[in-house]
Amino acid sequence: MKREKIPAIVVTRLSIYLRSLAILAQHDVEVISSRHLADMCGINPAQIRRDLSYFGEFGVRGVGYYVNELLFEIRKILGLDKQWRLALVGVGNLGLALLKHPEFQNQRYTFVLAFEKDPKKIGTIVEQLTIAPLNAMNRLVKEKQVEIGVITATPEWAQKAADSLVRAGVRGILNFAPLQLKCPGHVFVEDADFTIKSDALCYKLTSLEPG
Amino acid sequence: MKREKIPAIVVTRLSIYLRSLAILAQHDVEVISSRHLADMCGINPAQIRRDLSYFGEFGVRGVGYYVNELLFEIRKILGLDKQWRLALVGVGNLGLALLKHPEFQNQRYTFVLAFEKDPKKIGTIVEQLTIAPLNAMNRLVKEKQVEIGVITATPEWAQKAADSLVRAGVRGILNFAPLQLKCPGHVFVEDADFTIKSDALCYKLTSLEPG
Known part of the structure; x- marks a missing residue:
């Protein structure tokens, strides 16, 4: 529709x-x-x-x-009458918190894959997912029919993570990394980076009279 | 200014x-x-x-x-030429991730307090902070001159957490809980709840033609 x-x-x-x-x-x-x-x-x-x-x-x-x-x-x-299949890229503290978050363990969202570039984490299991290496992304994302990539990678490799997701056919990205991702026009990106919000709060506290 | x-x-x-x-x-x-x-x-x-x-x-x-x-x-x-003093309310997975997040461990932001209602967590130490009980909030927030409350409590007690922060004199709240907080007019609230962003993404993937 x-x-x-x-x-x-x-x-x-x-x-x-x-x-x-x-x-x-x-x-x-x-x-x-x-x-x-x-x-x-x-x-x-x-x-x-x-x-x-x-x-x-x-x-x-x-x-x-x-x-x-x-x-x-x-x-x-909103399109939430189905369950969306997510892949996490970046299994640090924030990534782990999202994997365990009730919002992503309900009938609307489910993580089916998790990727890391740190060799020490690859192969370990978190929340019933075996952490996969980046070079397996293309194959696994297609196999598991992932629809949304959730990026919690550091700014240094977040763009590379987005590029890989897009190459693998992902059309939606939820970006927690503090940088502007560049993606082709057919890909939707939503920025969930909270640093923008904390900065806005500091601006208000500094510059606005209480309402 | x-x-x-x-x-x-x-x-x-x-x-x-x-x-x-x-x-x-x-x-x-x-x-x-x-x-x-x-x-x-x-x-x-x-x-x-x-x-x-x-x-x-x-x-x-x-x-x-x-x-x-x-x-x-x-x-x-933006008012980021000083360091802002933050208090965390809700030391779950997301709260822990924020305490450890590089954005909140730099020269612009520092967590000086962490609160929980779970008695098992109170008194334990995370990131050099001793987790404090909610009933100590009024005293501690004033003592440590907290300027911003960061709420990662569940929706069930997020409003109570906000009320306590406001009573203790906090004028800025960064809210990660998925509900609309009600605060007096002199308090600034920024919603950092990412579920709004994931819902918006699903809407676009469902209803919009690729741009």
């Missing part, structure tokens, strides 16, 4: 709605008022309505949203 | 320029052409000029930018 391009910020907010709805579903809440959902998300109710209107009609006037129904629909919109 | 509000995206790009300039400085590059810097950052030269023009005049026509000078200026703009 191919859609019109939706503003990136709308997609971000869908992800925020999804998190709140998932918490509600865990607590067996069946219906939520639009005001309550908005409050949980820190976003106003009109904005939620506008965002959802890109994708169809959701919610019932005077009632609110049916939690499981909206959860199901947003998962479908 | 208090300035006019600069668009968040400009601040983000300053952080990207900073990363590239730091790599250049490490390699003893003294001058870089505006085109070469733009290429490293994946941003066009005119955009870089426009972004920098918010803060003054940088670069020399026909020459480019003096690496160390621009590095120094951008650090000053």
